[in-house]
Amino acid sequence: KKQTQRGRAAAASACHRCRNQKIKCVQDTERHGEFNGPCEPCRKLFRRNSKKIEHWFPCLFFRIKLNALVIYRAGNLGLTQRFDHTKMVNLPAVDPQKVFTIQITQGLCAAPMELEVHYFLPAMHDKLDREFVVDGVRRVHRLPPVCLRDVKKTSKVFVDYVRANAFEAIREVVKHEKTDDIIRDTFAAVLKHFNTLEVGFPQYPCGSKERELLKNTVRHWFAIKHGFGSASICGEETLNIPPISDYAPMNGLLSIPRMVIAQFDSIRHLTMHANLQSDVLGPFETLLLGQANGQWFTVFLVTFLFLQLVSDASSDRLRYVRENSRGQALETRYGKLGDPNTKFVEDLHYSAAVLLAHWDYYKRCDLVNVEGKGIDKLEPYQLDLIKSIASRLKQKADSIPNTPLNGCWEHGLAWMSRMFAPKTAKGAIWSPPPLFTQEKPSLGL
Structure with a gap:
């Protein structure tokens, strides 16, 4: 099962933190919304309690790169x-x-x-x-x-x-x-x-x-x-x-x-x-x-x-x-x-x-x-x-x-x-501001 997940992850884009840290991003099968993961490396990081970690940042996926x-x-x-x-x-x-x-x-x-x-x-x-x-x-x-x-x-x-x-x-x-x-x-x-x-x-x-x-x-x-x-x-x-x-x-x-x-x-x-x-x-x-x-x-x-x-x-x-x-x-x-x-x-x-x-x-x-x-x-x-x-x-x-x-x-x-905006707290789900989307055409009308 894990090999199958890794195979899927290899074909998908890495999350934001893994990409920045240049580490392998192994994704979970489910995500919390369009942007949020977490992947396995981020999940392990969230369990740690170290003062050396500067980026307590949610695991995020984007369909486009910067x-x-x-x-x-x-x-x-x-x-x-x-x-x-x-x-x-x-x-x-x-x-x-x-x-x-x-x-x-x-x-x-x-x-x-x-x-x-x-x-x-x-x-x-x-x-x-x-x-x-x-x-x-x-x-x-x-x-x-x-x-x-x-x-x-x-x-x-x-x-x-x-x-x-x-x-x-x-x-x-x-x-x-x-x-x-x-x-x-x-x-x-x-x-x-x-x-x-x-x-x-x-x-x-x-x-x-x-x-x-x-x-x-x-x-x-x-x-x-x-x-x-x-x-x-x-x-x-x-x-x-x-x-x-x-x-x-x-x-x-x-x-x-x-x-x-x-x-x-x-x-x-x-x-x-x-x-x-x-x-x-x-x-x-x-x-x-x-x-x-x-x-x-x-x-x-x-x-x-x-x-x-x-x-x-x-x-x-x-x-x-x-x-x-x-x-x-x-x-x-x-x-x-x-x-x-x-x-x-x-x-x-x-x-x-x-x-x-x-x-x-x-x-x-x-x-x-x-x-x-x-x-x-x-x-x-x-x-x-x-x-x-x-x-x-x-x-x-x-x-x-x-x-x-x-x-x-x-x-x-x-x-x-x-x-x-305040820095995202450890373990929190990151949310963007309201975004215009044609899937919700009434938004803003």
Whole structure:
């Protein structure tokens, strides 16, 4: 019987603790819920009573690894059938001599992005107009058939733009008067910590690797943020597009032609999103499994930035679904059952749970009372920030939603506040925050 169990275990993934400890994970036949084990090694550990054991952490299984987290939406805009998000395609110009240079902005930083565009001949399934719903009534904003002149050239423009402005976008968050004080101070710490992570600092033996990870995390955060909300034309060249006048989020703004949006979705995916695993998730996982002192604060900041994206993506999807519901009842909080974008939010929330579980295992300390081994080597300003956040989260507890119906998935502090949850007690069953799932479509409605 035991050999049969071991054979089954060999074909299954190891639990979180066994994987981190690099030991053989022999699974029991039954689990306590979707995430919880225990396996045999964890069961034996739970019976011990040793002060040398730092990680009294439940035995957890995940269907994805940390380096496969879903943080961004891949395609599914439905604006054309000529190509999907995995291909960059140029469209022939109606008149190759007529090339226009436009400037666009997502509102994330002061600098606009400059693009060359031309007119193209639309096909049957190309969506040219912008559609939205106001007070339950469908509105159509006419847009010209304009596309990028050269997608390969534009992809280089986008990469250069991200490299030049990602940290400027962090500064914009810090400066914005409506930014929550916890988010503002943590984003300011991203800037300060990045400048500290130079090669040769004795307190940061992995400084160069941490600096590269933090830099790439900020760049990918910036690139992913370009998939939320709506960009607009901001330069002198307007392509004779009239400003939107009856759609509150974009009143007075010039909408970008839809084919440009479709092409940019491919550019973001192929130039940035496709590299997320190699640039960020892989090195982040390595850092989490490392033993070097001094990397705790980097892990904290990267986790914080990821969880901010979870809040932003959830909020953006909810906004879109509500604005386009035409007053009809929703099948789920985030759209129709089976819709790829609804599935994206489901995978996004599951990924957030996996990330929080890794953080709970890694932190080695009590962030409720701000004490423990994980934070004993922090710089004074870093420790002050952690203490301040812990204190302010207690003060704001009543204002942070704790149920999906009240908006916990979209609130800027709800996901990150789980980073400061009490350490899981010995023998306890770990539970993630409420997660959106299509198996429970009424959750959050």
